[in-house]
Amino acid sequence: MAVPDSRAVPTGLDADSSGWLTSLTADGAAREEAIARLHGLLLRAARFELLNRRATLPRLDRGELDDLALQSADDALVAVLAKLDRFNGASRFTTWAYKFAVLEASVKARRRAWQARELPLEPERWPQIPDERASPPADAEQRELLVAVRRAMDAELTSHQREVLVAVALNDVPIDVLSQRLGTTRGALYKTIHDARRKLRRRLEADGYALDPVTTR
Amino acid sequence: MNQTTPSDGDLLRRLLGPAAPEISCDDCFEQLDRYVELELRGADADSLIVGMRAHLEGCQACREEHLTVRALAQAER
Numbered sequence: 001m002a003v004p005d006s007r008a009v010p011t012g013l014d015a016d017s018s019g020w021l022t023s024l025t026a027d028g029a030a031r032e033e034a035i036a037r038l039h040g041l042l043l044r045a046a047r048f049e050l051l052n053r054r055a056t057l058p059r060l061d062r063g064e065l066d067d068l069a070l071q072s073a074d075d076a077l078v079a080v081l082a083k084l085d086r087f088n089g090a091s092r093f094t095t096w097a098y099k100f101a102v103l104e105a106s107v108k109a110r111r112r113a114w115q116a117r118e119l120p121l122e123p124e125r126w127p128q129i130p131d132e133r134a135s136p137p138a139d140a141e142q143r144e145l146l147v148a149v150r151r152a153m154d155a156e157l158t159s160h161q162r163e164v165l166v167a168v169a170l171n172d173v174p175i176d177v178l179s180q181r182l183g184t185t186r187g188a189l190y191k192t193i194h195d196a197r198r199k200l201r202r203r204l205e206a207d208g209y210a211l212d213p214v215t216t217r
Numbered sequence: 218m219n220q221t222t223p224s225d226g227d228l229l230r231r232l233l234g235p236a237a238p239e240i241s242c243d244d245c246f247e248q249l250d251r252y253v254e255l256e257l258r259g260a261d262a263d264s265l266i267v268g269m270r271a272h273l274e275g276c277q278a279c280r281e282e283h284l285t286v287r288a289l290a291q292a293e294r
Contacts, residue, residue: 049285091250095290099249102285106278142225149232168277169231175278187242190276197234197275204233212236 010089017093024084039077041094045101046072049109056113068112072105079104110174119181120171121163145209152203153196161196164189230274239271245279253287257294 013021023034046069050057057065079100087096153162167173168189179189204211223231240248248266255262263270273280 045285045289048289052285091254092290092293094293095254095286096250098289099246099282099286102282102289103246106282106285110278139225142229146225146228149229153232165232170228175276186278190242194234194239194275197232201233201236211233 010087013089014092017087017089020093021084021087024081035077035081038080038097039073041097042076042080042101043069043073045098046070046076046105049102049105053106053109053113057109060112068108069105072101072108076100076104107176110176111180114174114177119167119173119178121167123166124171145204145211148204148207148209149200152200152207156199156203157196161192161199164192165196168193234275235271237271238268239275240266240268241272242276242279245269245272245276245283249279249283249286250290253283253290256287257291 010021020034020038023030024038025031026034047066050065050069050072054065060068076097080097087093090096153165157165164178167178168175175186175189175193179186182189201211248269252262252266252269255265273283
């Protein structure tokens with residue numbers, strides 16, 4: 001486990017946050033006791049996240065869910081202790097710590113839910129083009145834009161951009177699952193999605209489509 | 218996992234993402250705790266952390282984690 005160097009506690013912290021930092025950077029038994037309390041806090045956060053996701057993990061029994069929570073808390077504890085010197089008091093310490101546990105638990109849950117599943121990289125849910133006479137005007141406008149988006153995806157995006165956007169945006173593949181299979185990170189994949197969306201927006205706007213009244217409806 | 222049929226509007230939002238400039242996933246994680254507490258205090262979190270709201274609209278994973286961290290922080294208040 002990473003052990004941070006002793007450091008001065010930043011000024012201006014609330015009393016609880018200051019207490020956490022003081023005890024986590026202390027020596028001996030006081031620090032060990034604080035680490036145990038921190039692990040308990042992270043474990044509660046991880047369990048909360050996993051219980052929220054219970055419906056996506058139907059094959060996991062209670063013991064396996066507890067194991068996943070424990071792994072998440074263990075990994076979050078390592079991350080929190082390694083980054084302790086980056087806590088600057090912009091929030092309470094507990095809120096800052098929670099985000100590490102939630103990240104670990106949510107990523108593990110998403111990956112477990114898709115374990116051994118093949119990733120759908122081709123569109124599974126392009127809607128059929130309906131008879132326009134049967135559609136209200138607003139629906140027809142959205143459907144027309146969707147057809148234009150599909151054309152723009154074929155014309156403007158690289159095959160990698162298209163596969164990533166289709167998998168995540170159309171086929172509900174969690175970005176953390178796709179990043180693991182492709183050997184990359186969430187941030188890098190989201191950048192791919194972001195760049196693809198910019199290209200699509202530019203093309204559609206150049207073709208005269210008014211995007212936001214339609215996409216924000 | 219969720220195979221319910223989304224509306225055309227949902228599909229457009231997913232494919233085109235937010236119109237406004239957004240921060241990255243890494244910046245979102247860095248700022249998440251501060252953003253949550255600004256929200257819970259009733260401050261104008263979206264003006265103080267520009268690009269966060271757009272990112273949460275565009276990134277489902279970060280959006281889900283934001284909701285959980287906010288629920289946990291709110292429970293402590």
